[in-house]
Amino acid sequence: MKLATYRDGSRDGQLVVVSRDGTLAHYASGIADTLQQALDDWNFIAPQLRDLTLTLDQGKARHAFPFDPRLCAAPLPRAVAWLAPEDGADEPRPLCSDALWGPARPLPGVDGVADVGPSLAVVCGDVAPGVDPAAALDAVRLLGLACHWRHGDAQAEPAQAWGVTLAPCVVTPDEVGPAWRDGRLAACVTTTWNERKLGIADGADQAVSFGALIARAARIRGLSAGVVVAGGTLRTPQEPGNSPTWPRGYATLAMRRAAERLTLGRASTPWLAPGDRVHIDARLPDGRTPFGHIDVEWAPAQSDGVAPGWSRS
Numbered sequence: 001m002k003l004a005t006y007r008d009g010s011r012d013g014q015l016v017v018v019s020r021d022g023t024l025a026h027y028a029s030g031i032a033d034t035l036q037q038a039l040d041d042w043n044f045i046a047p048q049l050r051d052l053t054l055t056l057d058q059g060k061a062r063h064a065f066p067f068d069p070r071l072c073a074a075p076l077p078r079a080v081a082w083l084a085p086e087d088g089a090d091e092p093r094p095l096c097s098d099a100l101w102g103p104a105r106p107l108p109g110v111d112g113v114a115d116v117g118p119s120l121a122v123v124c125g126d127v128a129p130g131v132d133p134a135a136a137l138d139a140v141r142l143l144g145l146a147c148h149w150r151h152g153d154a155q156a157e158p159a160q161a162w163g164v165t166l167a168p169c170v171v172t173p174d175e176v177g178p179a180w181r182d183g184r185l186a187a188c189v190t191t192t193w194n195e196r197k198l199g200i201a202d203g204a205d206q207a208v209s210f211g212a213l214i215a216r217a218a219r220i221r222g223l224s225a226g227v228v229v230a231g232g233t234l235r236t237p238q239e240p241g242n243s244p245t246w247p248r249g250y251a252t253l254a255m256r257r258a259a260e261r262l263t264l265g266r267a268s269t270p271w272l273a274p275g276d277r278v279h280i281d282a283r284l285p286d287g288r289t290p291f292g293h294i295d296v297e298w299a300p301a302q303s304d305g306v307a308p309g310w311s312r313s
Helices: 035-040 042-057 133-139 173-179 210-217 253-264
Strands: 002-006 014-018 024-027 081-085 092-094 113-115 118-124 140-152 160-166 188-193 196-202 227-230 277-283 293-297
Touching: 002 024, 002 035, 014 035, 014 042, 024 042, 035 042, 081 210, 118 188, 118 210, 133 140, 133 210, 140 173, 140 227, 140 277, 140 293, 160 293, 196 253, 210 227
Parallel strands: 081 227
Antiparallel strands: 002 014, 014 024, 081 092, 113 140, 118 140, 118 227, 140 160, 188 196, 188 277, 277 293
């Protein structure tokens, strides 16, 4: 099952069901108005959404329409919480829960520089405190693709958490088949920067499984339905030995610049800047791209602080 949220001027948008091939959509009106509503009563609502998905895939949905990811907000625009492990840490911490952006929304027009952080993420149902990692996976409702952005002054390395962009669709684990195994998703995540490939990472190489991340986040207080847990920035594999080069590219600009300093004595790759465009997608072993893609431009700063082509709503 594949779900998305269309912008409609409200804060939470309108839940839509998307066909398996990503070409058609149907409003979930009458079943659940928002994704959060579906998560709050998942056992009752999910079967109805599955029935609508089947009808849509069979071409029998009377009010189907072409799916346009450019009209999407983040699948869960106001997540209960967004948790992600900081670099070098195993335990996820709150990060930018109020800044979840849709797949085509321009990055806000502000001064400075930025870096990318491609990651996979899961949307959880209720999680009891003290759950073990294996049982924690039972709470995974949906899988998604994200990019963490870090922002900073032009004279320093981007360090401040800026926001998170989400691909248009989230999918149930059964949608990806055997690619979802032991709390990791075997998906080839490709990041392109200004039409140049930055790096390719495999979700199967994620440092800590989602089961362990959820269990650690829920250790004391548990989690409520609608919490999103990210797996952290996906790393590209390094060549054996001491060579600071990665045959499949670099997960972040910071990683690429660090390799340049070691090999060339200085970093020549610039940081992200206004006007740059980033494209990220995740491809399963069977060739499908279940989440759609992230394709955003960093808009130039405007006098009113609003990026061109994007309203405050």
